[in-house]
Amino acid sequence: MAITAGLALLFAALLTRQAGVHAQSPAQNQLTVYSPRTSYSVPLLDMNGQPYAGLVELLEPLGSVDARIDGKKYKLHFTPPGGRPLELQFTGGKDKGKVRGNGYKLPANFVLQNGRGYVPLSVTSQIISRLLGSDIELHPAARRLFIGSVQLRYTLELHKDNPSRLLLGFPSPVNPTIATEPGRVRLTFRREPIVSSGPENVPYSDPLISGATFSEHDGLAELDVTGTAPLMANFADGGKTIIVTGAPAPPPVAQEAPPPPPAPANPQNPVPQPRQPATPRFLVLIDPAHGGSDIGAAITPSLPEKDVVLALARRVQHELANRGIAAGLLRNSDVAITLDQRATWTNAARPALYIALHAANTGQGVHVFTAMLPAANLSPQGFLPWDTAQAAFLDLSGSVAGSVAAELESRKLPNATLLAPLRPMNNIAAPAIAVEIAPPSGEVDEIASAAYQEQVAQSIAAGVAAVRAKLPEVRP
Amino acid sequence: MTRRVLVMFAALALIALGLTFYALHLKRKVARDEQLAAEQQRALAPLTNGPPTPVTLYIASDSDGTLRRTQVNVTLPPERTERDRAVLRALFGEYLQSSSSHPIGADADVRDVYLLGDDTAVVDTNAAFADAHPSGVLAEELTVASIVVTLNANDSKIERVKILVNGQERETLAGHADLRRFYEASNIGQVVKDLQ
Structure with a gap:
């Protein structure tokens, strides 16, 4: 019985210690590791003036890991897939250890902290190389580590058409984050092992595209294409080619031709931001929430809110066009727009109605929101305070919300009309509603189904059309 | 053998x-x-010794988007801001249960409650509260509303509530609910009626 109790205590102690291992302080920066199987990030801690990486975090994605601590001694067994266990031994505060039974000297002392073992970043490549027997390439300043021949080298090809096009070629499909600003497109590669294939700075003597620059830092790679005019990036060849070219001159929103049929969310098709309309007319401005690095809610691990609402926005635009109502989108691609920008652009476009679209994986059905603001006796034509501009339009906003809810009800879609403390709705100087769609039933994936989105889009468009006469035309 | x-x-x-x-x-x-x-x-274990006091909590439910009024017994400290904090920690405790109808970030906590004058409370939450909060207009609104009306229900002098994250003002809770503003309990009260 005494033996059993002893074993139990030992077992419990081990379990408790393992639990403690998973409760460390947050990382200060990260090392990105690219292997043939996966890409992952390892938190780096600054110790003794240099970055250190945790051995368990470094090796766990590459095989199974069993780490134990006995006093200051740290012993780790790493088993690569289909291989046999390999042992590493280090001692806290000492620079000597063993890797696979052979002596190994670290450039700085091994660190034991909170039950975890850390080695200097500079030796991570050697340790993995000794364990896996693969070629390892470490870019220490950029915090990037490549296992085997995983590097993807890109090609640049400038076509001097009208307008000029810069073709970025990749050996396999890529999916970078694309950010645009005047005269510049930036592609950020977080998970793809993109490396430079030649000079990092390539200048062009071209009237449109002036150069391309590769850089890597903080565990990611970036390609910056600069130009003399607004640029846009499109994907081609199944994601193996990105074409950077001049963005078309934006037509004023109010003069838009009827939109094409809705297509699935395509984050690689940037469209210019709306401009102030030249002539008065009835304009609905649709704001698909989030975009760029702001994904909104993760509806599923592979379905971000930003994509769901962009697809829905295109459907709403199409349904409004079917009813003879011009509508513009605040974003028609995967770009990040701040809340203040959304409000500023909307107010500059002077729409008859603003509709923000959101999606969530909690709850059920469709929620239609108006701003949660105290009623204020403000003239919509007068000077409006930024934080409460919407207060002057609450009655009209409520009418639209009620009309949309009635249309949802007529299509037997679960719905509710609520007030919400939602930005940037408070700052909108026009009638405004926000619509948040949740799955129609328990199946989260249904939120992206064409049939469901079509019903919601029809309800919104029909609801707007029903109260159109109450809403003001766009002010000149 | x-x-x-x-x-x-x-x-x-x-x-x-x-x-x-x-x-x-x-x-x-x-x-x-x-x-x-x-x-x-x-x-949350009681912050002080003493008999448990019934406190009113407005508990959110994601499945039907409602707030449900309930009572729990909490040992409350005598000091007013500590008492308010204990009430909110009891509310967070409900949301942190594995069976919660409105789960929030695993390590969410209320760092402090400050009073500005007699009627305004500033609730300082930790980073885990906002960083790991489920994103969504309704989900975030339910959290904000439940904090405001729970405070008001247990400390009726509190008419306005401001929520900070790690001592700092934040634009939104998790991408939607506005955290830059002061929330009026009377405004939220209307929302709560809609949500009940």
Whole structure:
């Protein structure tokens, strides 16, 4: 019985210690590791003036890991897939250890902290190389580590058409984050092992595209294409080619031709931001929430809110066009727009109605929101305070919300009309509603189904059309 | 092999088997105890000694988008801001239960409650509260509304509430609910009626 109790205590102690291992302080920066199987990030801690990486975090994605601590001694067994266990031994505060039974000297002392073992970043490549027997390439300043021949080298090809096009070629499909600003497109590669294939700075003597620059830092790679005019990036060849070219001159929103049929969310098709309309007319401005690095809610691990609402926005635009109502989108691609920008652009476009679209994986059905603001006796034509501009339009906003809810009800879609403390709705100087769609039933994936989105889009468009006469035309 | 050796082997095998089962049992027990301890810690032990006092909590439910009024017993400190904090920690404790109808970030907590004058409370939450909060207009609104009306229900002098994250003003809770503003309990009261 005494033996059993002893074993139990030992077992419990081990379990408790393992639990403690998973409760460390947050990382200060990260090392990105690219292997043939996966890409992952390892938190780096600054110790003794240099970055250190945790051995368990470094090796766990590459095989199974069993780490134990006995006093200051740290012993780790790493088993690569289909291989046999390999042992590493280090001692806290000492620079000597063993890797696979052979002596190994670290450039700085091994660190034991909170039950975890850390080695200097500079030796991570050697340790993995000794364990896996693969070629390892470490870019220490950029915090990037490549296992085997995983590097993807890109090609640049400038076509001097009208307008000029810069073709970025990749050996396999890529999916970078694309950010645009005047005269510049930036592609950020977080998970793809993109490396430079030649000079990092390539200048062009071209009237449109002036150069391309590769850089890597903080565990990611970036390609910056600069130009003399607004640029846009499109994907081609199944994601193996990105074409950077001049963005078309934006037509004023109010003069838009009827939109094409809705297509699935395509984050690689940037469209210019709306401009102030030249002539008065009835304009609905649709704001698909989030975009760029702001994904909104993760509806599923592979379905971000930003994509769901962009697809829905295109459907709403199409349904409004079917009813003879011009509508513009605040974003028609995967770009990040701040809340203040959304409000500023909307107010500059002077729409008859603003509709923000959101999606969530909690709850059920469709929620239609108006701003949660105290009623204020403000003239919509007068000077409006930024934080409460919407207060002057609450009655009209409520009418639209009620009309949309009635249309949802007529299509037997679960719905509710609520007030919400939602930005940037408070700052909108026009009638405004926000619509948040949740799955129609328990199946989260249904939120992206064409049939469901079509019903919601029809309800919104029909609801707007029903109260159109109450809403003001766009002010000149 | 003699019969005696065979019997000994059999006995040792039985003991080994028994120890394996016992070890597995202990492993599960330790995991269970740790989870329970974590939940209890989050659910907040009383901050002070004294008799438990009934407090009113407005608990959000994601499935039907409602707020439900309920009462729990919490030992409250005598100091007003500490009392308000204890009430909110009891509310967070409900949301941190594994069976919560409105789960929030695992380590969410209320760092402090400050009073500006007699009627305005500033609730300072930790980063985990906002960083790991489920994103969504309704989900975030339910959290904000439940904080404001719970405070008002237990400290009726509080008419306005501002929520900070780690001592700083934040634009939104998790991408939607506005955290730059002061919330009026009377405004939220209307929302709560809609949500009930």
